[in-house]
Amino acid sequence: MIVCLDSGNSRIKWGVHDGKQWLAQGAVAHAEVEQLRQLVGDWPHPAKVMLANVAGAEAGGRIREQLAPWLPVFSEARSEETRCGVTNQYRNPAQLGVDRWCALIGARGLSRTAAIVVMAGTATTVDTLDADGNFLGGLILPGGELMRRALAVDTAALPFANGSHADYPRCTDDAIVTGCIEAQVGAVERAWQRLGNIDKVCLLSGGNAASLAPHLGIRWRSVANLPMEGLLRLALDA
Template sequence: MIVCLDSGNTRIKWGVHDGIEWLAQGAVAQADVGQLSRLVAEWPQPEKVVLANVAGAEAGGRIREQLAAWSPVIHEARSEFRRCGVTNLYKTPERLGIDRWCALLGARAQVSAAIVVVMAGTATTIDTLDADGNFLGGVIMPGVGLMLRSLAHGTAALPFAEGEYAANPRCTDDAIVSGVIEAQTGAIERIFSRLSDPAACCLLSGGYAEQLAGHLVIRHRLTHNLPLEGLRHLALET
């Protein structure tokens, strides 16, 4: 049995896999990290625990405190040059965010063609894999929520918008929400357009993935908890 944990800026996603299927998945807020102790009680003897943490050393320490009983089998994932069919062409491979690396590994396990991998969370990352599994690079931009908050906090007259998307917005809230959606999907589609593989597709994961997917005009697919999938494959190779 493998336990996978993806510690992001806002939430800690977790999953328990028996080698055939996911037995359970869930998430807790970073502020509620104490809830992870329930995993130890419910799944007392995993063979391996793999952790991807981008929330900093302090957050990682809190997670390890809650999972102290699993300490002998906890492995903290690191970005590498090559693993699970993916070659990392980042200038300094180990500097690639582990959440992005795990998402790439999970994506490669699902698609053999070229892929644009989108993680739509606190930040939005848009990464490209070619058909040979080479990670060509990617971009990082503020996520949907951060874009909305930046306009509300950085301007005197604009609200935190709770509008709806419209092709031609006719009120301020709709104009803000629509602008954010257009910016996010436009960046995804622009990067996707650079792929020459006719079988290429876009995989989206993260809290805002479904919202963005509804406005994309390229071939795409929602894949929940993509970093967990990558962690599972990583655990099988380490």
């Protein structure tokens, strides 16, 4: 049994895998990290525990504290130059966010074609894999909520918008929400077009993926948690 934990900016996602399928998955807010203790009671003897953490050393320490009985089989993923069929072409491979690295590995396990790997969360990342598994590079954007908050905080008259997407917005809230979605979708579609007329797939993951998916004008496939799929592959590859 393998336990995977993806510690992002807002939440800690977890999953339990038996080598064939996910037995259970869930998520807790960082402020409620003590809820992770229940996992130790429910799944007391994992063979491996894998963590990807982008929330900082303090958050990582709190996670370890809650999962102390698992520390003998605990491993934290790090971005590398090459692993599981993916070659990291970042100028400094170690500086690539480990969540992005794990998502790329997860994507490679799901598809052997070129891929646009999108994680829509607090931030939105749009990463490109070629058909040989080379990570060519990627984009980082503020997520939709961060975009809306920036307009509310840093302008004198704009609200924190709670509108809807529209082809031709006719109120300020709709204009802001539509603009934020169109910016995100546009970045994804430009990355897609940059790959050219080849066999490729767009893999869409993250808590805000559902807000982008209906507006994409390209083929896409939803994956519940790509970083956890990558963590699973890393655990099986060790």
